[in-house]
Amino acid sequence: MSGRDINPVRFPDTMKAVVYREFGGPEVLHCEEVATPQAGPDEVLVKVLAVAIDYIQLHIRRGGSGRIGSARESSYGIAGPPYFPGGTACVEVAALGTNAKGVELGSRHLVGGLRPGSCVEWAVVDAKALQPRPDGRPGTTACPPSFTPEQVAAFGYAPVAYHTLKIAAGLKAGETVLLHAAAGGTGVLAIQLAKSFGARVLATAGSPEKLDLTRELGADLAINYRTDDFVAAVLEATSGRGVEVVWESVGGEVFTQSLNCMAEGGRMVSFGSNTFTGTGQVDFWPFWVKNLKLIGWGGSSNAEAHTPEIMEALIDLAQADRLRPVVRHVYPFGDASSAHRLIEERLSIGKVLLRP
Ligand SMILES: NC(=O)c1ccc[n+]([C@@H]2O[C@H](COP(=O)([O-])OP(=O)(O)OC[C@H]3O[C@@H](n4cnc5c(N)ncnc54)[C@H](OP(=O)(O)O)[C@@H]3O)[C@@H](O)[C@H]2O)c1
Missing domain, CATH: 3.90.180.10 (Medium-chain alcohol dehydrogenases, catalytic domain)
Structure with missing residues (x-):
């Protein structure tokens, strides 16, 4: 019928x-x-x-x-x-x-x-x-x-940002997170959520206008990763230590280079590849010497991200004008x-x- x-x-x-x-x-x-x-x-x-x-x-x-x-x-x-x-x-x-x-x-x-x-x-x-x-x-x-x-x-896309950061990567208050493509549709939500979790946010984006937006949304440091050496900028901002979490959906060189700005025991969550590269060589050396963790996110993670509890938390933030x-x-x-x-x-x- x-x-x-x-x-x-x-x-x-x-x-x-x-x-x-x-x-x-x-x-x-x-x-x-x-x-x-x-x-x-x-x-x-x-x-x-x-x-x-x-x-x-x-x-x-x-x-x-x-x-x-x-x-x-x-x-x-x-x-x-x-x-x-x-x-x-x-x-x-x-x-x-x-x-x-x-x-x-x-x-x-x-x-x-x-x-x-x-x-x-x-x-x-x-x-x-x-x-x-x-x-x-x-x-x-x-x-x-x-x-x-x-x-x-x-x-x-807020459940994706929330779950990748908080559940998959386990981002905690006081940690520093590197967000790539931070002025993108999911990135703008990730900045606000990471700040609401009490993290320090280092954001990359590809134009001055995008960098301004990331700062406006709360990023502590905005880096143009198309013109500047983002690894150097991240290491400088963390006194050489690196970040605890990398939020990665760009792929290619951005993925590879991000390994060089991760702290000992750092976690990278990979949930996409806007450069359209799903294959390539990965240098495992940083994983071994720094005890890094790579967390893949997609498929069934989407269902785990869309729970009533997560939606409720996100809607509360939106209604409080802390997530837009x-x-x-x-x-x-x-x-x-x-x-x-x-x-x-x-x-x-x-x-x-x-x-x-
Ligand atoms: N795994 C899953 O289930 C799942 C679910 C939802 C979303 N995602 C992923 O989350 C990511 C963000 O999604 P979105 O829809 O919000 O996209 P988006 O971030 O708005 O994507 C567009 C931005 O990506 C950046 N970018 C970097 N390299 C690029 C390239 N080679 N070509 C074009 N853009 C490039 C650009 O920003 P800059 O100029 O600042 O670099 C561009 O403005 C995507 O990778 C998407 O596939 C995954």
Whole structure:
């Protein structure tokens, strides 16, 4: 049975969607009319209000590296072509399947895993994913009430920042953390969270404007890692000792060089590779002589990051105005290629969003 059979609301037969049929550069993205999906008995139909672009979507659009974000990887749930890009979205419940109990029509949620994708006007999602907590406290898809849909979608990366720093890397008050790509969509949240945990933050970013933002958000030191020697800057800032934690999603040389600015017993959490390099040679010497730990983060870590307890802690911080996403770039679906291009050219600051 479909959502439209159950509710006396008419939904259009077709909708706008961002799709691509071949792998390649940003130009392969198009906005097309496709069939509006129908919710099954255990599903709900949602109206998509805003979608945050995750860097992994760029890898997938290129066809993956065979290892990172490969569109052929079933774990990304991508069947096609046509391919429908994913991403964390702010949605509103529009219709319920017959068995979709407990979900309120019109309620707003922060959710991924939408079918057929996230950059669509209407999407279907498993009703179980949207279940509220019985005690009325924020659940895994809760949104900060005062946020706009774009801020909600961008806030969707706060659980990643929280879990990578606090749980995976075990960042503690008084420690120093090196955050790379700190003016990115996830980085801006990581700065604020690391400060809220009582850590000292050394932030890298690739332009003066980005460095200003990292300072504004609380970074104790901002380093331009495209023009300056970040290893020297970090060693100077830590009196030669190095940092306890490195938060790493850039890969390549940034990964390799980061090993040289870690303190004895330091932990590095690696959760992405914006340089698109998932392979390469790693010098194990620093691991042996400094007892370093490398923590990989991804896959099931995402589920561990999206617990009601973590969401509640993050929403409390947001409501206290101690955690805010940075939203400077919002594009209509029809201009999705410009949005991807902006990120790829390293010109984006904070999260890049799409809206119907
Ligand atoms: N493992 C997981 O499950 C998971 C989940 C969510 C996110 N992630 C990862 O978290 C990281 C952050 O994600 P995000 O979506 O918030 O992205 P983002 O940080 O906003 O990414 C864009 C920024 O990355 C930096 N960058 C460094 N090298 C780059 C290169 N070669 N090309 C383009 N940009 C480069 C640029 O900043 P500068 O100019 O300042 O260098 C750019 O502005 C990504 O690696 C993403 O895949 C992983």
